[in-house]
Amino acid sequence: MAFLIVNVFLSAAKIVEAVGSGTGLSYDRLIEQLWPAALRRWALYEKSCVTYILLLGDERSPLCQTMLSLLELESFPLRFLSLQAADADSLSACFAGDDISLVLDLSAFAVELPAELPDNAEFLAKTCAANEAALIYLSSHEVFGGENKTSYDEKDQPAPIRRAGQLLWDAERAVQLNNDRYIILRLSWLMADDADNVYTRLLSLLGGQSRVRVSSALRGAPTFIEDAARVMAALIKQVLSQSDNWGVYHYASSDACSEWEFADHLRQVLLGQNRAVAELEDTGADELESSAVLSCRRGRDDFGIQQRSWRQGVEARVRDWVQLQQT
Numbered sequence: 160m161a162f163l164i165v166n167v168f169l170s171a172a173k174i175v176e177a178v179g180s181g182t183g184l185s186y187d188r189l190i191e192q193l194w195p196a197a198l199r200r201w202a203l204y205e206k207s208c209v210t211y212i213l214l215l216g217d218e219r220s221p222l223c224q225t226m227l228s229l230l231e232l233e234s235f236p237l238r239f240l241s242l243q244a245a246d247a248d249s250l251s252a253c254f255a256g257d258d259i260s261l262v263l264d265l266s267a268f269a270v271e272l273p274a275e276l277p278d279n280a281e282f283l284a285k286t287c288a289a290n291e292a293a294l295i296y297l298s299s300h301e302v303f304g305g306e307n308k309t310s311y312d313e314k315d316q317p318a319p320i321r322r323a324g325q326l327l328w329d330a331e332r333a334v335q336l337n338n339d340r341y342i343i344l345r346l347s348w349l350m351a352d353d354a355d356n357v358y359t360r361l362l363s364l365l366g367g368q369s370r371v372r373v374s375s376a377l378r379g380a381p382t383f384i385e386d387a388a389r390v391m392a393a394l395i396k397q398v399l400s401q402s403d404n405w406g407v408y409h410y411a412s413s414d415a416c417s418e419w420e421f422a423d424h425l426r427q428v429l430l431g432q433n434r435a436v437a438e439l440e441d442t443g444a445d446e447l448e449s450s451a452v453l454s455c456r457r458g459r460d461d462f463g464i465q466q467r468s469w470r471q472g473v474e475a476r477v478r479d480w481v482q483l484q485q486t
Contacts, residue, residue, distance in 0.1 A: 304449030
């Protein structure tokens with residue numbers, strides 16, 4: 160701002176000097192001559208104030224595509240680095256070329272989870288810290304499981320039971336150890352219309368088999384990618400507005416349910432659309448599965464984030480999915 164004030168003062172001084180020197184030019188004529196230079200100064204000042212969001216993700220991922228569209232719609236100053244092209248040099252070049260104030264890393268929801276996820280997270284966290292950039296890092300419920308709890312809050316100690324969960328937990332710890340200004344956002348069952356997930360698998364099975372085995376013991380909170388993207392955009396806005404809340408947060412839809420309840424709801428929707436569907440068979444608690452139900456109280460308390468129900472609009476989504484399979 161000081162830059163702008165000084166230049167406005169200098170422009171005014173030039174006008175006074177010209178009028179006082181008896182150039183014969185009118186005030187309006189002087190303004191006409193000096194205005195382009197003032198505009199150039201303003202453009203330089205405005206450019207110096209722009210800070211960018213760097214989105215790191217797999218461009219094949221539905222979540223990454225949805226987030227890119229939303230950030231562009233919100234008119235955020237945005238830079239995108241594809242996970243497939245991301246390395247130490249390309250990441251460093253992003254910071255060298257632009258003033259990056261925040262990084263959103265969606266690597267955890269790549270089409271294929273990279274084995275080097277923890278190492279990448281460590282380098283990214285250190286780079287953000289060195290450049291005074293905040294980091295929002297996505298993770299998932301898969302970091303839990305070994306505790307055999309029905310739901311998890313942010314204070315629960317992760318104990319993964321699968322390789323993917325271990326990679327995510329190692330990456331989370333790398334972020335926590337190397338950057339103080341971080342938000343780790345864990346998501347529950349993530350749903351998209353054009354990807355492999357619980358939602359699309361159940362719809363495919365319900366329409367293609369006579370009997371589908373699902374568990375009444377396995378519980379989660381189905382969360383559509385548009386809802387997750389909405390939450391990430393809200394976090395970005397608050398971080399850029401100098402919010403000072405950091406740490407681990409959870410987000411999931413407001414309606415936790417078992418896999419059997421979710422499948423039965425989708426089954427009823429298909430029946431209501433005059434579709435032939437399979438019967439459900441309850442596998443009970445025979446399988447070793449972790450709960451994907453996440454407590455979201457901290458996000459509500461710190462950021463005012465309200466959960467939404469996955470049931471909203473699900474009938475139209477199922478109808479669109481069926482039509483897409485028939486084309």
